[in-house]
Amino acid sequence: MVEVDVRGFSCPIPVVRTKKAMEQNPNEVIAVLVEVEVSRENVLRLAESQGYSVETEEVSGEYRLILTPPGK
Amino acid sequence: MKKGDKVRLTETVSGSGCACKIGPGDLSKALGGLSLLSDPNLITKLERAEDAGVYKLTDDLAIVQTVDFFTPVVDDPYAFGQIAAANALSDVYAMGGKPLTAMNIVCFPVKAMDISVLREIIAGGLDKMREVGVVLVGGHSVEDKELKYGLSVTGVIHPERVVQNTGAVVGDKLILTKPLGLGIINTAVKSNMVDGETAARAITIMATLNKTASEVMLEVGVHAATDVTGFGLLGHGGEMVSDTEVGMVIHSWAVPYLPQAKGFAEMGLLPGGLYRNRDFRAPMVEVDEAVPRYLADIFFDPQTSGGLLISVAAGKAPELLSRLRGKGVSEAAVIGEIVSQPKGKIIVK
Numbered sequence: 378m379v380e381v382d383v384r385g386f387s388c389p390i391p392v393v394r395t396k397k398a399m400e401q402n403p404n405e406v407i408a409v410l411v412e413v414e415v416s417r418e419n420v421l422r423l424a425e426s427q428g429y430s431v432e433t434e435e436v437s438g439e440y441r442l443i444l445t446p447p448g449k
Numbered sequence: 450m451k452k453g454d455k456v457r458l459t460e461t462v463s464g465s466g467c468a469c470k471i472g473p474g475d476l477s478k479a480l481g482g483l484s485l486l487s488d489p490n491l492i493t494k495l496e497r498a499e500d501a502g503v504y505k506l507t508d509d510l511a512i513v514q515t516v517d518f519f520t521p522v523v524d525d526p527y528a529f530g531q532i533a534a535a536n537a538l539s540d541v542y543a544m545g546g547k548p549l550t551a552m553n554i555v556c557f558p559v560k561a562m563d564i565s566v567l568r569e570i571i572a573g574g575l576d577k578m579r580e581v582g583v584v585l586v587g588g589h590s591v592e593d594k595e596l597k598y599g600l601s602v603t604g605v606i607h608p609e610r611v612v613q614n615t616g617a618v619v620g621d622k623l624i625l626t627k628p629l630g631l632g633i634i635n636t637a638v639k640s641n642m643v644d645g646e647t648a649a650r651a652i653t654i655m656a657t658l659n660k661t662a663s664e665v666m667l668e669v670g671v672h673a674a675t676d677v678t679g680f681g682l683l684g685h686g687g688e689m690v691s692d693t694e695v696g697m698v699i700h701s702w703a704v705p706y707l708p709q710a711k712g713f714a715e716m717g718l719l720p721g722g723l724y725r726n727r728d729f730r731a732p733m734v735e736v737d738e739a740v741p742r743y744l745a746d747i748f749f750d751p752q753t754s755g756g757l758l759i760s761v762a763a764g765k766a767p768e769l770l771s772r773l774r775g776k777g778v779s780e781a782a783v784i785g786e787i788v789s790q791p792k793g794k795i796i797v798k
Contacts, residue, residue, distance in 0.1 A: 387463055387721065388636060388718070388719065388720055388721055389636050389637070389639055389640040389718050390640075392640065392716065392717045392718055393640045393641075393642075396716070413721075414724065415719075415721040415724050418717070418719070418724060419717035419718070419719055420717060421717070422714075422715060422716065422717035422719070422742075423716050423717035426715040426716050426717070
């Protein structure tokens, strides 16, 4: 699983880095670590727009988003 | 960053433009309940979150005062100066006033950034002031880690002709004079995803003064107006109807926005201020489920130097619209109306 840690970064960096990870690993499941609600929502929108399904785990105030590419 | 390097201004700051405003929820917490001096000559009420303060000096003369400054929204210093000045002047225009004088407000990282950058910013601001005959009378500068620029503006107005943000009447049409999506485009610019043409168009829109729109609005006669800036269309629209006897309906299909904002919104390139605006207004805004999410996002998008939102009698709306378009405010559109129920709320259809 590819992991993207964008804790501590404000918009638009979490989306930019996640998008880059998607482009470099087109068929891989990607885990994204974010700490703020804004980043969570933005990465969620990105994932949905690219057809990924999303599972969210909340761990001590931070979020771990598991993005699964279409057809996997 | 070394002195002499070509600086990308937006990369030097964490928040951008009006999106770096302290959110309305936090502001309420800071200001709510504090006792303020009352004065019969103060025409605007601070608690109504007006665009500018208006203070009556004589029966036919009042002064209009406002201040606005922010971090860079664009990379080019000259364009940033123009945009910041247009944005600050806009608050006077939103009240129907005529700006006369301005003072520069500067926060600048003197040690980290070449002073020529500041010179270009101020030149951009001065050119906007020159365009409308506003005189620079002074200013104040502070050394700061993050660059900020803006103006304090003083203007005049007839006390009987102040256009406040309340006063909308049931049946009024709502006219918006600039397209939305500027905050989203600015966020996308920060991520290097915007083509040159779109970025240039956004700069042109932000640097355009609301002077013509304001003058036409005064000629035709309107009930209320505000400028759409950091709190977005629904945030500032909310100021027009909250705690009043009227409500607002926005026709989502009629609202002009930069077409590229759709794709960027769907991709999640949304400024943090957009979510703060949405959360603050959630109790008074009802978005029909048929309205696509990207449009609702655009309606909460913090605008930098956005257009005027004008509430005008339905019978005068066609005249106002055609005069605006005839004078170059070409993207003005009727985007909704004022209704009797539900009062104090905004319905987005």
